Amino acid sequence: MSEVFEGYERQYCEASASLSRKCTAASALDGEKKKQKLSEIQSGVEEAESLIRKMDLEARNLQPSIKAGLLAKLREYKSDLNNVKSELKRISAPNARQATREELLESGMADTLAVSTDQRGRLMMTTERLNQSTDRIKESRRTMLETEELGVSILQDLHQQRQSLLHAHTTVCTCLNSSTYYIDLISGFLIFSGCKAAIILANRTSITALIVNCPCSVLVLFIAISAWILFYAEHFFIKIEC
Numbered sequence: 449m450s451e452v453f454e455g456y457e458r459q460y461c462e463a464s465a466s467l468s469r470k471c472t473a474a475s476a477l478d479g480e481k482k483k484q485k486l487s488e489i490q491s492g493v494e495e496a497e498s499l500i501r502k503m504d505l506e507a508r509n510l511q512p513s514i515k516a517g518l519l520a521k522l523r524e525y526k527s528d529l530n531n532v533k534s535e536l537k538r539i540s541a542p543n544a545r546q547a548t549r550e551e552l553l554e555s556g557m558a559d560t561l562a563v564s565t566d567q568r569g570r571l572m573m574t575t576e577r578l579n580q581s582t583d584r585i586k587e588s589r590r591t592m593l594e595t596e597e598l599g600v601s602i603l604q605d606l607h608q609q610r611q612s613l614l615h616a617h618t619t620v621c622t623c624l625n626s627s628t629y630y631i632d633l634i635s636g637f638l639i640f641s642g643c644k645a646a647i648i649l650a651n652r653t654s655i656t657a658l659i660v661n662c663p664c665s666v667l668v669l670f671i672a673i674s675a676w677i678l679f680y681a682e683h684f685f686i687k688i689e690c
Contacts, residue, residue, distance in 0.1 A: 453506045453518060457525075460499040464528055467492045471535045482539075489536050496529050 467489060474485040500522065507518035 450506055450510055450514075453503055453510075456499050456503045456506065457521070460496055460503070460525055463492055463496045463499065464525075464532065467496065467532045471532065471539060475539045486536070486540055489532075493529070493533060493536065496532070500525055500529065 470485060470489045470492065474482055474489060477485055503518070503525070504522055507515050507522060510518065
């Protein structure tokens with residue numbers, strides 16, 4: 449690389465850094481101080497343009513293999529200087545402070561909108577979770593009501609069965625107090641022994657034994673026919689007279 453080009457390049461980099469610092473300082477100034485700083489920046493821009501022209505001239509006089517790389521660097525320097533010119537134009541405007549304020553406000557509004565969008569998304573997710581929880585509660589309540597209805601139905605069935613047993617007990621006791629007894633052999637058998645009579649009622653699911661008073665003194669034993677008689681006869685009665 450040409451030493452002359454390197455010298456121009458070093459001067460340009462120093463000038464560019466200085467221009468950036470001065471632009472930052474000028475944006476916070478007012479009145480005469482700001483005008484003075486802007487004048488310094490304008491002089492620095494002119495000097496930087498002069499250095500870029502010198503580098504361009506020097507690069508074009510070198511060998512093609514070297515020139516290509518140097519011209520690529522020059523394009524970057526020209527872009528950097530254009531940015532400085534744009535900044536100088538912005539802070540030189542009469543309402544530069546207002547423009548800066550508007551830019552800050554726009555940036556703040558953009559941040560606020562981004563935060564608002566994020567909050568809205570979280571709120572929608574929370575609402576969806578609440579809806580799902582509500583659906584689960586409704587389903588649990590429906591299951592509970594169904595279970596309660598089933599329990600009531602079972603209690604009603606048990607009550608009916610109890611009433612049936614009580615009715616059967618009353619009927620048997622009434623029959624034993626009469627002089628004539630009818631025993632359905634399909635349901636069970638009757639045993640007389642002394643002054644006591646044991647009635648054993650049997651069905652397919654349970655056996656019930658009742659002890660009642662009886663005036664008979666003769667032992668009579670009746671054994672119920674097995675449950676399979678149900679397949680051969682509807683009723684089988686034995687009449688006993690005391």
